[in-house]
Amino acid sequence: MMKLITTILALAASLLVAVTPAISSEAPAAAAKTEVKAEKPVFVKPKTTSTADHAKFKELQQGFASGPEVTKACLKCHNEAATQVMHTKHWSWEYLNPQTNQKLGKKHVINNFCTAVESNQAFCTACHVGYGWKDNKFDFAKQDNVDCLVCHDTTGSYRKLPGLAGHPPYKDTEYPPKSGEIVPATDLKFVAQNVGKTSRATCGACHFYGGGGDAVKHGDLDSSLKQPSKYLDVHMAKDGLNFTCSECHKTSSHEVPGSRYAVTANDTKKHIRGKADGNPATCQSCHTTAPHKTNARLNGHSNKIACQTCHIPEFARAQPTKMSWDWSTAGKRDADGKHLKIKDSTGHHDAYDSRKGDFTYESNVIPQYVWFNGKVNYTLRDTKLDPTKVIKINSFEGSADDGKSKIWPIKRFVGKQPYDVGTNQLVIFQAYGTPDNKDAYWVNLDWEKALERGAKESGIPYSGKHAFVETEMSWPITHMVAPKGDALTCAQCHQPQTGVGRLDKVEGIYMPGRRANYWLDLIGWSIAGLTLLGMLAHGAGRIYVARKSAAKTH
Amino acid sequence: MTNKIYVFKLFERFWHWSQAGLIITMLITGFEVHGSYTLMGFADAVEVHTVAAWALVGLWCFAIFWHFTTGEWKQYIPTLQKVDAMIKYYAVGIFTHAPHPFKTTQLKKHNPLQRLAYLWVLLMIGPGIWITGWAYLFYDQWTAWGWDTLLTLEWVAFFHVAFAFMMLVFLIAHVYLTTAGHTPTAHIKAMITGWEETD
Numbered sequence: 001m002m003k004l005i006t007t008i009l010a011l012a013a014s015l016l017v018a019v020t021p022a023i024s025s026e027a028p029a030a031a032a033k034t035e036v037k038a039e040k041p042v043f044v045k046p047k048t049t050s051t052a053d054h055a056k057f058k059e060l061q062q063g064f065a066s067g068p069e070v071t072k073a074c075l076k077c078h079n080e081a082a083t084q085v086m087h088t089k090h091w092s093w094e095y096l097n098p099q100t101n102q103k104l105g106k107k108h109v110i111n112n113f114c115t116a117v118e119s120n121q122a123f124c125t126a127c128h129v130g131y132g133w134k135d136n137k138f139d140f141a142k143q144d145n146v147d148c149l150v151c152h153d154t155t156g157s158y159r160k161l162p163g164l165a166g167h168p169p170y171k172d173t174e175y176p177p178k179s180g181e182i183v184p185a186t187d188l189k190f191v192a193q194n195v196g197k198t199s200r201a202t203c204g205a206c207h208f209y210g211g212g213g214d215a216v217k218h219g220d221l222d223s224s225l226k227q228p229s230k231y232l233d234v235h236m237a238k239d240g241l242n243f244t245c246s247e248c249h250k251t252s253s254h255e256v257p258g259s260r261y262a263v264t265a266n267d268t269k270k271h272i273r274g275k276a277d278g279n280p281a282t283c284q285s286c287h288t289t290a291p292h293k294t295n296a297r298l299n300g301h302s303n304k305i306a307c308q309t310c311h312i313p314e315f316a317r318a319q320p321t322k323m324s325w326d327w328s329t330a331g332k333r334d335a336d337g338k339h340l341k342i343k344d345s346t347g348h349h350d351a352y353d354s355r356k357g358d359f360t361y362e363s364n365v366i367p368q369y370v371w372f373n374g375k376v377n378y379t380l381r382d383t384k385l386d387p388t389k390v391i392k393i394n395s396f397e398g399s400a401d402d403g404k405s406k407i408w409p410i411k412r413f414v415g416k417q418p419y420d421v422g423t424n425q426l427v428i429f430q431a432y433g434t435p436d437n438k439d440a441y442w443v444n445l446d447w448e449k450a451l452e453r454g455a456k457e458s459g460i461p462y463s464g465k466h467a468f469v470e471t472e473m474s475w476p477i478t479h480m481v482a483p484k485g486d487a488l489t490c491a492q493c494h495q496p497q498t499g500v501g502r503l504d505k506v507e508g509i510y511m512p513g514r515r516a517n518y519w520l521d522l523i524g525w526s527i528a529g530l531t532l533l534g535m536l537a538h539g540a541g542r543i544y545v546a547r548k549s550a551a552k553t554h
Numbered sequence: 555m556t557n558k559i560y561v562f563k564l565f566e567r568f569w570h571w572s573q574a575g576l577i578i579t580m581l582i583t584g585f586e587v588h589g590s591y592t593l594m595g596f597a598d599a600v601e602v603h604t605v606a607a608w609a610l611v612g613l614w615c616f617a618i619f620w621h622f623t624t625g626e627w628k629q630y631i632p633t634l635q636k637v638d639a640m641i642k643y644y645a646v647g648i649f650t651h652a653p654h655p656f657k658t659t660q661l662k663k664h665n666p667l668q669r670l671a672y673l674w675v676l677l678m679i680g681p682g683i684w685i686t687g688w689a690y691l692f693y694d695q696w697t698a699w700g701w702d703t704l705l706t707l708e709w710v711a712f713f714h715v716a717f718a719f720m721m722l723v724f725l726i727a728h729v730y731l732t733t734a735g736h737t738p739t740a741h742i743k744a745m746i747t748g749w750e751e752t753d
Contacts, residue, residue: 297600300694490597495589510708513589513596517712521590524719531723535730538644545649 043155048196055193064188067131067167068144073192075143082143084254090129092140093117095261099375104261110381112393112415112471113211113325116428119457123432125166127206134165136457149188150205154196158186159205163432177435200226200236203245216322219365219411220479224318232318234483250280257281260476265306265374265398266406283307283481304509306406309369310488311481315411318480320349320361325415328468330357331445339445355431355442357416367409367477369506371398376474381460384424385469390414391426393473400508407506409477416470418447422463428454561663562748566626569617570745576610577721579603584718588711607687614680630673633666640667644734654736658752671724679720686714 054060059073075082085091094105106124110116117124118136125133130145132138139145147166149158160168161175161183168186169175175183204226211217215224230237235247249258258281267284278285287307292298301310315321332354334340344351349361375397385391398405420427429450433440441450447466455462488502494513495501501514562570583603586593593599621627639655644667646652656665664672689701689710696702735741736752744750 297694303694303697490600491592491595494587494596510706510711512587512600512711516589516715520712520715520719524716524722528719528722528726531726535726539730539733541649549651 043157043194045194046154046196050196054195057193060189060192062189064192066170067147067149067188070188070192071131071144071146071148074148074195078148081148081254082146085129085146086140086143087253088129088255089259090254090256091146093128095259097261097376099262100377102378102380104378108380109378110393110426110428112413112417112473113217113322114431115327115417115426116454116458118428119430119454120432122165123162126160126162126164127209128166131166149191149195151198151202152195153191153202154199155191155194156201158191159183163434197244198246198251199244207245211322213322215316215319217413218475218479219315219321220312220475220477222316222319222321225480228318228480230483231486232482233480235481248281248286261376263372263374263376263476265372265408266404283311304400304406306372306408308476308478308481309367309407309409311484312367312409312477312479313482313486313488313492314364314366315409315477315480316363316365317482320346320363321365321411322349322359323362323365323411323413324358324360325356325413325417326358327418328357328416330354330441331447333445354445365411366502368412369407369503370396370410370474371400371402371405371506371508372396372408372410372476373398373402373404373406379426379471381426381428383426385419385426387419387421387424387467387469390470390472391419393471396474396476407503411475411477412472413475414470414472416468418451418466419469420451420463421465421467423461426469427451427462427466428458428460430454430457557752558749559658559660559752560748561658561660561744561750564748565616565620567745567748569613569620572613573610573617576606576613577725579606580610581718581722581725584715588715588718604691607691611684629662629664630669630676632669632673635666637666637670640665644731648734658750663750671728675721675724679717679724683714683717683721686710686717690714 057077059076062073064070064073071082089095089105092105093107094103096102097104106117114120114124121136121138122134129147129150130138131147132145147160149168150160158168160166161173163177168188169183171185173183173185175181204221204223207218207221208214208223208225209216210221215222225233225236227238228236230240235241235243246256249256251257257279264279264282267279267282268289269278269284283291284307289302290299291302291307329352332340332352339354340352341350341354342352343349344359344361346361350356350359352358376394377392377397378394379385379391396408396410398408418427418429419425429441429447430437430439430453431441431450433443435443438444439446439449439453441447444450448464451462451466452464491513493502494511495504501511503509503511504514580603582593583599583606585591586599587596587603594602636655643652643655647655658665689705690707692699693707693710696705732741732745733739735744735750740751
């Protein structure tokens with residue numbers, strides 16, 4: 001009897017043990033769902049793994065009048081930091097592409113957004129990791145000109161404003177001008193004492209706002225990545241892995257790996273993370289080249305298809321991105337002769353701006369898909385162009401059979417921008433200027449003056465006659481990776497002849513379910529149909545004869 | 555007078571009907587993968603098609619073993635004897651109540667046209683669809699095996715589908731001709747019970 005009772009008790013206990021985790025595991029999940037914290041306006045010093053509290057350093061316990069003064073203090077201890085930064089694209093805005101020998105970088109490329117840095121430095125260099133680059137006389141060798149804070153700020157209070165040539169405001173400043181909004185003077189001592197590792201916010205301060213505003217340029221990088229949901233970014237999700245940018249862009253000696261000038265389009269190494277010879281920012285560097293554990297067929301697909309193609313089903317999933325920019329319509333004024341701004345149907349974005357022309361924005365954009373082997377060719381300032389054609393600002397090289405390409409998702413950004421009719425080259429114009437600068441396009445809406453000024457400052461001759469040419473630019477889609485449940489399904493590409501399959505325009509491969517052989521189908525179905533008809537006719541004949549003979553015998 | 559002879563043994567009937575089911579499944583799913591229509595969705599169609607293919611491979615292993623151990627393979631030795639009589643029967647005789655020119659026996663259970671047709675299925679359509687199907691299935695390994703320089707998926711798929719059309723044509727004709735025995739249901743009954751009624 002005793003034995004029976006103990007057995008029952010033991011059974012009950014084991015049942016309890018088995019049930020308990022099921023109950024307790026549910027509770028935190030429910031709590032996590034309801035816990036939506038608003039960003040706190042008050043700075044709370046974040047927990048850090050650092051062994052040094054910068055607030056305690058004597059060098060930082062002083063008032064700073066300018067950014068370079070802070071840098072001087074940083075370099076007293078971090079005496080190699082400036083040298084390291086100076087070797088990077090973040091500093092030089094220059095990149096020599098070893099594949100094409102083209103000199104690229106923001107300093108040289110003309111894109112189809114704001115087009116060119118030259119003659120607009122004071123505006124553009126709000127995103128330079130330096131202080132004072134306002135014209136071509138900037139001293140790239142002066143260490144104090146390096147801006148440490150823009151990447152290492154943890155307070156969120158350090159903000160470089162366009163127009164200040166890379167400086168933050170040292171006094172209360174109205175920005176945007178005439179907006180009535182005041183950006184307070186930067187508390188450099190506070191920022192300097194709270195430096196730390198880079199974050200989504202510091203990288204994003206520039207990279208989320210490329211092209212002149214939030215989400216404008218990339219489509220897969222915008223401010224929603226500061227606190228993203230899992231659906232938006234499975235790696236950066238605030239309630240998930242919570243990766244920073246540098247988790248993948250694993251930086252060494254201030255050199256940030258991962259580049260869209262020279263893309264690692266086809267990483268064939270199995271697991272290179274942590275090794276110096278690879279790009280740690282590729283998917284493969286963590287996930288290997290065979291990441292699908294339950295479906296080998298998907299690993300097979302990854303021979304030809306970039307991970308991003310299936311795992312980033314759409315871009316601009318949190319907010320709309322700019323898809324076109326037509327400079328040729330810029331310059332209109334209202335009845336009072338003032339600059340115009342017209343909102344688009346959503347009311348959130350400009351559809352027209354006198355200073356810039358027409359825009360379109362789109363959300364949840366299905367990417368275009370191209371073969372890409374990592375080599376990118378640019379149309380540069382000295383490239384002769386055929387203005388009757390759409391000019392490819394950059395073009396991604398690749399094909400189905402070069403053995404190096406994969407099918408990649410891209411954002412294709414189209415527009416119209418000025419070119420020199422005399423030389424058939426893209427031109428530089430001065431867009432930004434202080435209100436007293438009558439040449440700047442954004443001040444006076446006069447193309448000729450802006451182009452003359454751009455030519456003067458860049459040293460590139462301008463014939464005096466311009467027109468507008470259609471351009472397009474390709475951007476690799478690689479950020480904002482969705483959870484695996486939101487990846488593309490088979491049928492989104494393997495669509496039976498509807499013409500709306502994702503890869504419908506990708507040539508050079510045979511895809512089951514896409515564009516079957518017309519003659520094979522015609523002949524095959526015809527023979528099958530005729531056979532069926534023949535059989536039916538034969539059967540009908542037999543039935544007819546049988547009925548007739550049956551009728552006779554009756 | 556009606557005679558009954560035992561023509562199809564249990565394994566043979568099992569083989570026939572499971573093979574029929576698998577082939578029909580593969581025709582339905584295969585043409586969906588090919589892009590002819592949407593029924594269960596591409597992903598499921600691929601999955602079902604693949605499972606059915608491997609099941610048929612297993613079935614054939616048994617069937618080949620059976621045919622050789624029982625000597626039944628001899629049933630498929632082609633002959634042109636009476637082929638003309640068979641064609642004449644299907645074209646004319648069947649309408650005029652002429653007697654069936656072929657007498658089924660256990661040693662000769664297929665009429666000469668059946669022999670030719672089944673041999674064609676077993677030696678031509680079958681292997682054709684299998685070889686192309688395997689190449690198709692192992693496409694991911696082509697590069698590793700060095701096949702990518704010899705084959706293109708487009709042509710492998712082309713022939714796979716071409717053979718599938720032949721199988722479809724065979725299936726249509728075969729299903730109809732099952733009604734063209736000594737009586738309309740004689741063949742079908744035989745394949746179910748094993749016993750065929752003869753005159």
